[in-house]
Amino acid sequence: MADGGYVASIDVGTTKICTIVARVAASGQLDILGVGLHPSRGLREGVVVDHVDAVESVRQSVRKAEEMAQLPIGGAYVGVTGTHIRSRNVTGRVRVASGDEITSEDVDQAIQSACDNVALPHDREIIHTLVRDFAIDGQGGVKRPLGMHAARLDANVHVVSAAAGALRNVTAAVEEAGVTVQKQVLEPVATSLAVLAEDESDLGVVLMDIGGGTTDLAVFVNGAIAHTGAIPVAGNHITSDIAKLLRIPYGQAEQVKKQFGTALVNMTNDDDAVLVEEIGTQEQVRVPRRLIADIIQARLAEIFQLTIENLQQAGMYDTVTSGVVLTGGGSQLPGTLEMASNIMDNTPVRIGSVRGIGRGANRVASPIYATGVGLALYAAEEGADARPPSPPVYLEWVEKARSWWRSRRIQPRISAYLPGK
Ligand SMILES: Nc1ncnc2c1ncn2[C@@H]1O[C@H](COP(=O)(O)OP(=O)(O)OP(=O)(O)O)[C@@H](O)[C@H]1O
Ligand SMILES: [Mg+2]
Incomplete structure (x- = not known):
């Protein structure tokens, strides 16, 4: 990377767009300069379903990261996922x-x-x-x-x-938001750079990124990638289940899940209850926490079952000796590790925390940033540079000429003919 340069990444997720700007430190680690998080609109399971909404979400996320970093983003590494992979x-x-x-x-x-x-x-x-x-x-x-x-x-x-169309639609949304797509990278490949240790990939490990719309999988054996996949069930399906079964709005279901949800029913007490407001009524209804855990447990179990099936079909299930690493927002409910290990034949399971970060590590500590950090690490490894291209020489010359005129308080003659002068 050129001196004074920096890298940028955009994780175009189903629930959030996350833009990261980072500088590669002399140690090889990334210093996080800017993070822009914006709710994602116009995307479903990794695919653009509304171009205008997607462009606006990317634009807002990029603007926030640029403001925090006080640097413009010209180009970025962008994530790709979905069942079309x-x-x-x-x-x-x-x-x-x-x-x-x-x-x-x-x-x-x-x-x-x-x-x-x-x-x-x-x-x-x-x-x-x-x-x-x-x-x-x-x-x-x-x-x-x-x-x-x-x-x-x-x-x-x-x-x-x-799918070529899905790739082009993501590129079009990012580029219309003013950023050149330097490379599209499969999200679990990027995420693995951020959360896996070298020893784990040597021994055989499964990375599971439980996001909003998809659960992305990557299997590493003998230090190399052996399998990738995407399952179209993830955290948002849990929220939808809670909303439908408790008859409450989606936003409230999301809040209830994050605040009171657990992955296992046996983590709740019989008398624990939560007050919710049913759609169409203004009445507060008591819902046992056990019921919420029941709904979550059923969906999470399905996610782990589908993962086992996917790995078995690829002939990979038995090669995973050093276990499973979980990341993504959907991996954060208490009891998720225990449940994963129970369903996956007592395989060791851990939460993947983000690695390879120098300064600003606290800005990307949550597992929801793992893909964005991985994309930035990928960009750094390839020597990418996020700076916008310098303006053509003649534009610089015009700007210099303008300031020369201004410094002498001389109006270019043409101004005499401009309307209103
Ligand atoms: N503290 C939490 N507890 C439980 N679930 C959470 C928590 N924080 C986030 N989530 C869930 O994680 C999901 C979003 O995760 P993430 O940000 O990794 O997804 P994404 O990258 O936007 O989506 P995808 O990777 O599918 O495109 C949502 O379903 C959200 O409800
Ligand atoms: Mg994601």
């Missing part, structure tokens, strides 16, 4: 000229040949080709094949594709 592990192969060292061209060709093995309909685009490992002459587990000698090089690659 597909991921596959594929292998590509090249023959290396005999006796020769493996070159970077060989590596590129092997990766390209892996991508060519993915049948891609015209309405889909590849967004990531993440190398898992290489094999030379059939010997797997090679991380850096450059300079090694072999007759055959195989690249094992995790290829992620997305």
Whole structure:
């Protein structure tokens, strides 16, 4: 990253848009300069459903982050999620000229040949080709094949594709809000950078980001990504259930969930109750906390069940030896860890806290910031720079000329002909 530069990220979530501006410190950590949080409108399960609302939400979030950082955002790394995402592990192969060292061209060709093995309909685009490992002459587990000698090089690659229309709609909303999309990154891939420890990904770990609209999954085995997925059930479904079953407005249900909700029924007492106001009445009704916990427990259990099914279908459930890391706003209810561990065969479960932050860590401490921080870390790793492009030289020259005129209190002659002069 250029000296004095900084990175920016935009997590286009279902419940909130989160813009982060950060500077990469000499230690390699990020100093958080600005955070802009704004309720998300016009998005559902990671997909834009109302362009005008989405643009306005992004604009507000970006403005807040710029104000806090006192810096303009020209470009940003932007998150992508949704059930339109597909991921596959594929292998590509090249023959290396005999006796020769493996070159970077060989590596590129092997990766390209892996991508060519993915049948891609015209309405889909590849967004990531993440190398898992290489094999030379059939010997797997090679991380850096450059300079090694072999007759055959195989690249094992995790290829992620997305619906082209969904990608374009997010890009259009962000760019209309005045920010160039530098890269679109799969959200769980970004989030993993913010919350996973290296040892965990070596041993095998599942990252579960329980957001508002989707629960995003990423599995890491042997230090490399092995599976990604998105389940269309998350925290907002819990709130909707509470609203429908208690017949209260969605906003009140959200408040009741956060203030009084628990993931497990056995964490409540028989006589604990909450007062709520039913839709259409002005009367306060007593609702046992046990009932609220019951509603939450059923939905959360479904989220963990669907996760198990997703992992089993991908053949990944048994590879996760170091456990599950939870993040996202939907992971915050008391008892969630215990429930996850119970349902997932006593697997160790922990809450992923955000890592890699120097100054300003308190600004992004909640798990709702994990994706935004991960996107900023991704941008920093790739040497991105969020500064707006400098104005063209001739505009600078015009500005200099203007200030020269002003400094001499001379009006350019043209002003004599302007209306009203
Ligand atoms: N303290 C809390 N307790 C329980 N649930 C919470 C809490 N804080 C936030 N949530 C829930 O977390 C969800 C939002 O989480 P998050 O901000 O990670 O989602 P998002 O990134 O906007 O959505 P998505 O990732 O699905 O696009 C909402 O359903 C909200 O009700
Ligand atoms: Mg999210």
